[in-house]
Amino acid sequence: MALTTAPSSTPRATGPVRTPADRRGSGRIWQREGLAGYVFLSPWLIGLLAITAVPMLLSLYLSFTNYDILTPWSEVEWVGLTNYERMFTSDASYWHAVQVTLAFALIAVPLKLAAALGVALLLNRAWRGVGLFRGLFYLPSLLGGSVALAIVWVSMFNRDGAFNSLLGFFGIEGKPWVNDPEWALETLMVLAIWQFGAPMVIFLAGLKQVPTELYEAASVDGAGKIRQFVSVTLPMLSPVIFFNLVLETINGFQGFTSAFVLSNGTGGPVDSTLMYTLNLYIKGFVDLEMGYASAMAWVFLLAIAVITVVLFSTGRFWVHYSDGEER
Amino acid sequence: MHPATPPMADERAAHDHRTLFSRRGLISRLVATAITIPLVLGAAACGGEDEPSDSAPNAPVELSVFWWGGEARAKLTEDALALYTSKHPNVTFKKTWQANQGYFDKLATLTASGDAPDIFQIDDNFLTEYASRNVTLDLTSYKDDKKLDVTKLPESLWQYGVVDGKLAGIAGGENTQGLVYNKTLLQKHNLPEPTTGMSWADFITWAENVSKVTKVPGTMDPSADYKAFWVWLRQQNKDLYKGKELGFTADDVTKWFELWKGARDRGATPTADVIHEGNATDITKQLVVTGKAATSFVWANQLPELKKATKDELGVVAYPGDPSAQWARAALYYSVFRGSEHKDVAVDVLNFLVNDPEAGKILGTDRGLPSNLDVRKSVSEAVTDPAMKLSIAVETELAAKFGPSPQVPLKGHSKIRAELIKAAEEVQYGRQTPSASAAAFLEICKSAIA
Numbered sequence: 001m002a003l004t005t006a007p008s009s010t011p012r013a014t015g016p017v018r019t020p021a022d023r024r025g026s027g028r029i030w031q032r033e034g035l036a037g038y039v040f041l042s043p044w045l046i047g048l049l050a051i052t053a054v055p056m057l058l059s060l061y062l063s064f065t066n067y068d069i070l071t072p073w074s075e076v077e078w079v080g081l082t083n084y085e086r087m088f089t090s091d092a093s094y095w096h097a098v099q100v101t102l103a104f105a106l107i108a109v110p111l112k113l114a115a116a117l118g119v120a121l122l123l124n125r126a127w128r129g130v131g132l133f134r135g136l137f138y139l140p141s142l143l144g145g146s147v148a149l150a151i152v153w154v155s156m157f158n159r160d161g162a163f164n165s166l167l168g169f170f171g172i173e174g175k176p177w178v179n180d181p182e183w184a185l186e187t188l189m190v191l192a193i194w195q196f197g198a199p200m201v202i203f204l205a206g207l208k209q210v211p212t213e214l215y216e217a218a219s220v221d222g223a224g225k226i227r228q229f230v231s232v233t234l235p236m237l238s239p240v241i242f243f244n245l246v247l248e249t250i251n252g253f254q255g256f257t258s259a260f261v262l263s264n265g266t267g268g269p270v271d272s273t274l275m276y277t278l279n280l281y282i283k284g285f286v287d288l289e290m291g292y293a294s295a296m297a298w299v300f301l302l303a304i305a306v307i308t309v310v311l312f313s314t315g316r317f318w319v320h321y322s323d324g325e326e327r
Numbered sequence: 328m329h330p331a332t333p334p335m336a337d338e339r340a341a342h343d344h345r346t347l348f349s350r351r352g353l354i355s356r357l358v359a360t361a362i363t364i365p366l367v368l369g370a371a372a373c374g375g376e377d378e379p380s381d382s383a384p385n386a387p388v389e390l391s392v393f394w395w396g397g398e399a400r401a402k403l404t405e406d407a408l409a410l411y412t413s414k415h416p417n418v419t420f421k422k423t424w425q426a427n428q429g430y431f432d433k434l435a436t437l438t439a440s441g442d443a444p445d446i447f448q449i450d451d452n453f454l455t456e457y458a459s460r461n462v463t464l465d466l467t468s469y470k471d472d473k474k475l476d477v478t479k480l481p482e483s484l485w486q487y488g489v490v491d492g493k494l495a496g497i498a499g500g501e502n503t504q505g506l507v508y509n510k511t512l513l514q515k516h517n518l519p520e521p522t523t524g525m526s527w528a529d530f531i532t533w534a535e536n537v538s539k540v541t542k543v544p545g546t547m548d549p550s551a552d553y554k555a556f557w558v559w560l561r562q563q564n565k566d567l568y569k570g571k572e573l574g575f576t577a578d579d580v581t582k583w584f585e586l587w588k589g590a591r592d593r594g595a596t597p598t599a600d601v602i603h604e605g606n607a608t609d610i611t612k613q614l615v616v617t618g619k620a621a622t623s624f625v626w627a628n629q630l631p632e633l634k635k636a637t638k639d640e641l642g643v644v645a646y647p648g649d650p651s652a653q654w655a656r657a658a659l660y661y662s663v664f665r666g667s668e669h670k671d672v673a674v675d676v677l678n679f680l681v682n683d684p685e686a687g688k689i690l691g692t693d694r695g696l697p698s699n700l701d702v703r704k705s706v707s708e709a710v711t712d713p714a715m716k717l718s719i720a721v722e723t724e725l726a727a728k729f730g731p732s733p734q735v736p737l738k739g740h741s742k743i744r745a746e747l748i749k750a751a752e753e754v755q756y757g758r759q760t761p762s763a764s765a766a767a768f769l770e771i772c773k774s775a776i777a
Contacts, residue, residue, distance in 0.1 A: 069439045070460040176600030181756055264607045270752045285432045287742050288456060
């Protein structure tokens with residue numbers, strides 16, 4: 001979805017910061033350097049314009065039309081805010097998908113971060129062979145949103161899959177996890193949580209940055225392990241936690257591949273895995289309502305932006321930067 | 328969280344609305360750009376349409392052809408097209424194919440970019456969608472002057488490609504509904520095989536007995552299966568569609584759901600989650616071949632494909648009830664893009680694929696029985712694959728009992744198919760009563776075809 005590919009950083013085209021005196025004295029050089037900068041940037045700029053900006057603008061335009069993807073653009077009809085109105089007032093499946101997505105993000109993201117942090121703490125010690133474990137735990141994330149992994153998941157969590165065999169070994173009767181509307185979404189959450197490798201690696205890097213003298217000082221003051229974790233590790237790690245939280249939240253809202261594969265593109269059983277993006281895909285490509293799907297995409301973009309802003313505004317209260325600089 | 332979100336989002340939309348009209352200068356320029364670009368693109372896309380095509384008879388022509396299917400189909404199709412090139416050396420082909428999954432996404436995207444393939448495969452799920460938006464070339468005039476010869480096709484088969492009076496595609500093969508059963512399993516337990524013409528009630532009783540004796544559920548639950556529902560409707564003198572309307576009522580759907588609720592309660596079918604496995608996946612996961620049911624409701628020409636997934640012997644009969652409710656259906660169609668620069672050549676290729684005896688021999692029964700009856704006869708005689716032989720025999724036998732084909736499905740058909748699965752599953756999982764689910768389904772159907 002094009003809406004999520006906005007650039008994450010703004011490149012600096014003009015080199016080092018100049019004083020007013022510089023600018024007065026060397027206008028021509030500035031121009032020449034600027035030009036060179038833009039030339040070097042041009043592949044990126046062209047990519048931004050052609051692959052991101054223009055399609056985004058077009059999709060914004062389409063969201064106000066009844067575009068169905070098959071009709072030529074010239075015959076597209078402007079319908080004003082009708083698509084947006086329908087979404088908010090009369091489309092039950094839309095709100096159902098919103099609920100599914102929120103449930104998924106609210107449960108899977110915190111658990112994934114907790115798992116990542118927990119394992120990162122374990123792997124932050126100097127054991128023999130700890131590197132191997134770090135690699136192994138990171139492996140599932142490398143497979144990422146791959147289709148193959150989702151297929152494996154489906155066969156593992158079938159009624160006659162490996163997971164139920166394992167439960168059977170302990171005398172517990174399994175469930176048809178992926179084929180049960182009560183459990184299908186939870187199965188997807190487990191899949192998402194299991195792929196905690198990427199935030200784990202970032203946590204590990206963060207843990208390495210915590211100065212050991214803080215722990216020494218704390219233990220001199222008589223703080224136990226738990227107290228050290230709460231009073232030293234967590235505050236020192238908070239910028240990293242914040243970073244992971246924002247990233248994973250955005251990721252969580254965009255969950256698509258696993259739901260698509262698990263339900264064969266339908267969001268089933270009975271809409272239990274109808275994630276927002278999957279619903280958007282179905283509206284655009286199966287029901288051929290690309291205008292409506294575009295409107296859904298723009299509301300989605302706004303919603304994620306709002307959530308990110310909210311996260312940033314709460315960050316003031318719990319994120320501490322070690323250099324003492326308040327943000 | 329849910330009740331809180333809409334007002335917030337509404338406010339936001341309202342806010343956008345205000346700014347849109349207050350900052351006229353910038354916004355109107357942006358909007359103008361956004362409108363102009365698509366207009367220019369749209370104009371470019373339509374450009375080819377009015378140009379005279381095929382001015383010089385032997386000028387080199389390259390046609391793009393796009394179809395879904397497996398590797399075996401790809402090989403056969405490529406061979407058939409190569410044969411055409413050998414007969415018309417000026418015509419070459421750009422061939423693209425892929426699995427069914429994602430095929431229509433890609434076709435829609437190509438069409439949107441004005442770059443639809445000259446010839447493409449399509450099915451009755453989407454034929455009306457494409458035809459009603461004038462993506463497909465109207466083949467009527469070609470049919471009338473025999474450039475596209477349909478005289479050897481069963482009438483109801485080529486008419487199944489007529490949408491709003493326009494011939495939107497030509498059947499690439501014929502198939503029909505078939506009830507596939509596990510012969511080996513039944514024989515092992517000395518159970519009778521299902522027969523063509525048995526009533527639905529008899530069938531469910533039969534299935535219940537199979538479940539008891541073999542411990543394998545007697546039948547899949549086809550309440551989510553549009554084709555079973557469709558045949559059942561036709562047996563009550565109803566139909567899925569009548570003109571531009573639905574041909575059934577919520578009452579019919581309720582009765583259908585109740586029929587299967589009864590069957591499930593009697594143990595004639597597997598549990599809801601197993602039924603879902605069959606509903607949600609492709610032909611290789613049909614319960615009759617995964618060993619989770621003794622029968623499946625499928626298309627008869629899928630038998631060879633099903634046979635690949637199981638060691639057991641399979642048999643086919645008609646769906647329960649009066650078999651005259653069944654019809655010869657176009658398994659799929661070949662259509663020509665209306666914006667193609669070489670329409671006449673493209674139509675000639677269609678004619679070749681459907682009517683040429685040599686091409687027919689190459690293509691075999693991969694897309695269903697050959698549409699052309701002469702070709703079908705010679706191909707049937709040459710077929711060696713036992714599963715394919717059986718499928719042909721069954722279809723030939725049933726064809727004598729077939730009724731007329733219904734009208735080609737309305738646009739919105741794919742949505743209705745998907746919604747039937749949801750509605751039926753609501754009942755199967757016990758989350759809704761048959762009548763509540765049927766009522767909700769009917770509302771969605773009405774808006775889907777509107």
